[in-house]
Amino acid sequence: MSKIIVDPITRIEGHLKIEVVVENGVVKDAYSSGMMFRGIELILRNRDPRDAQRYTQRICGVCPTSHSIAATLNLDSAFGLADKIPDNGRIVRNLILGAAHIADHILHFYHLAALDYVDVTKVAKYDGNDPVLNSVKQFIERGELAPFVPRNEGDYRLSDKANIDATAHYIKALEMRRKAQEMLVIFGGKMPHNMAVVPGGVTETVTVDKIASFLWRLNELRDFIDNVYVPDVLAVAEAYPDYFDIGAGCGNLLSYGLWDLEGNDADYTKRNRLVKQGTVSTDLKVGTLDPNKIMEYVKHSWYTNSSTGKHPTQGVTEPQYGKKEAYSWVKAPRYDGKVYEVGPLAGIAVTYARGEPTVKKLVDSVLSKFKASPKALFSVLGRHAARALITKYVADAMPEWLLQLKPGEPAYIDYQIPDEAFGMGLTDAARGALGHWVEIKDKKIANYQCVVPSTWNLSPRDDQGQPGPVEQALIGTKIRDEHNPFEIGRIVRSFDPCLACAIHLVTPRRGTIGTYKIG
């Protein structure tokens, strides 16, 4: 029996750590631990409720936009505005969130996940004239491999040409991601940490110029998604078909839905969204989303046992580091007492199972290409495919939203902050279900709780001993080479984890002489 620990703690303090116990070449047990930003509620207490939009964006450097939307939906609901946002405001929020998700999914596939399957060192064999590929080639010839560090020696399966093409797409994706970020800025004002999304709507006015300049960037992105991103994901799937059977996980998916197609229903669980709300399991039966079924458990987390089994609105944060049986700062959220995975796969699977025609067509065409059943979606490749399809789905929906905007008409409605209120904001971040809850007393925040996607996916065991989604996805996996356990990285990265939400210190090289102290 051996223990494999994947712990990138050298880069960021207090971070995601995956510990895997291997017996006879099979993962027998897995433990996912992390440091979480459980201090956010302490910071927000007694502040003006509107501060939540500004400060919760700072929780996460990768998905600040999603936090701004969740916080704002939360405040809309607390302020009694949820069904009163002007259409311009609702649509501009959708466009901002859509731009963020497109940028994020492209970033994840090319700059994180693809390196598991694409061997960038093959660019050394490139003999063409493309200046960018030649510049990559020079880096590789000098032995400078970061940020393309191959870790999966012995399991690269693409042809030399496919590896070289994918590397060119990696570079192209950088430019495309920037286009998506520019789209976000057109309506968000700045990036990261947009200022436009506020309770009552958005602060940006809608003009014909903004619509036009958004649209031409969107067209370029749609072209890239259709002709590069989706085909690259499918090419990886063709070369690594066994990954449709690896990393299945818990088999239960949860989506809060996102991108509001109407704003007349104050209940976010019932309103019509582009990506649908609900739960779905491997049998494809859909369940109605009921946020009252969400509870957080802490038996295996470093919090006092008396704070276990609480709904986020009752959430308590009483740290107890070193508690027996605990191994993570992450609490274990459960839905109806069961383990649920969140993310684009959940959004796509729930929308598919609800029979939405566009998603049905997209998913069926991928499944038929691989002669696979919908069960194959519950896998490493299923997660990557779902992420690509959701990107296409939203990008294809956005041109119509732009046409629905009414230049010159209001995008914002004025309001009063109530003395006392409760609020709930539900949306999906790029990594899955994101919920914010607020209690207001004397026009101030009395309690604020966020349950973020990676809390679901990277959660430790709960009070019943049920392992979290990533832990379940790892358990039972065959490890070909214990000294080079590439399967673990592939499974964990397919979830697009984002736990580090926190510390970002620069660590100078020890004993450096090139540094000088000032003052």
Next chain:
Amino acid sequence: MGLTRSGRDLGSFQGSKVAIIGIGNLLLGDEGVGVHVAQRLAEMIHSDDIQVIDAGTSPDIFGLVDAQKVVIIDAARAGGVPGTIYRFELGDLNVNSEQPLSLHELSLLDGLRVLSFLNRRPESVVIIGIEPSTVDFRLELSPQVERKLPEVMRLIISEIGGITEQTMEVIR
């Protein structure tokens, strides 16, 4: 700050001669010192030649940078007393070449390397580090770090000095 629209011309997201980038988490006390400095500088500097970016903890900020000279401000744990100011160049930093599990681990160095593939690598990159005292959940800086901010800002201004006469006037 960050990627912003320039004037009324929505079609152009222009680069600048200098980018000042504050990195850190505003919610973690001194860890957010880079962001505090960027926010204060942004109120002082209004020049097309200088872009002040509050990058927060965004790992992909370098996709947005188009500048000849980059000054990065961040908390740096290098063993000095809290409030100690350091000046690093790129070669002084640890290059960790593990493949990251999370996008959060894409580092500043990865970002700069990627810029060189795009032939957009800045001519010079200087990192101003400040030794933190308290890194925990709070919005305020510790007094040890707070009282060093004027000195940090003076250092940055001297770092970017001599770009153009106009720039210097703006800073004055």
